[in-house]
Amino acid sequence: MREILPRFLLFFDGECGLCHRAVRFFLLQDKNRVFYFASLQGATAHQVRERHKNDWDEELKSMVLVEDYDTSQEKIYRKSQAVIRALGFLGGFWRMISGLLRMVPRWVADRVYDKIAKNRYNWFEVTSVCDRIVDGVLKERFLS
DSSP, X not given: OOSSOOSEEEEEOTTBHHHHHHHHHHHHHOTTOOEEEEETTSHHHHHXXXXXXXXXXXXXXXXXXXXXXXXXXXEEEEHHHHHXXXXXXXXXXXXXXXXXXXXXXXXXXXXXXXXHHHHHHHHSOBOSSSGGGOOTTTGGGEEO
C-alpha cells in the first residue's frame, strides 16, 4: 500500500489510443505531479466502481476523475466533466481553458464527448493495456 494516497486519480480506457494520448498529455503537463492513473480494466477501477455503482459508466466509455481518492470525501466525475476538471488542476493556461469549457452547458459538452468516445476506436489505434506510456520513472504514478 502507498504511504500517501493520490488526491486525483484519472481512469482511462487501457485499450484506447486516444486515451493513451490523453494520459501522456496529463503526464507532460502535470508539473506538480498531482495525478495518478489507472486503467478502467484494472483492479483499482473495479474497487472504485463498487463504491460508486450508481455513478459509473458500466460500458467503460468514459474517462473518470476521482477526487480525494479512497477517502470519505471521494467523488467521481465522468465524461466531459472529468476532462474539464482535470485540466483545471493542471493550473496555469490549462486552468483558464478549463474555466472557459465550464461555460459550455454540460449536456452539450457530454454530447461532444460521447460522439468522440463512440468513434475513438475508429479514429485512433486500439492497443493493449498502456505498457508503452509507462516507463520506470513514471510507473509509480500508475495503479493496477
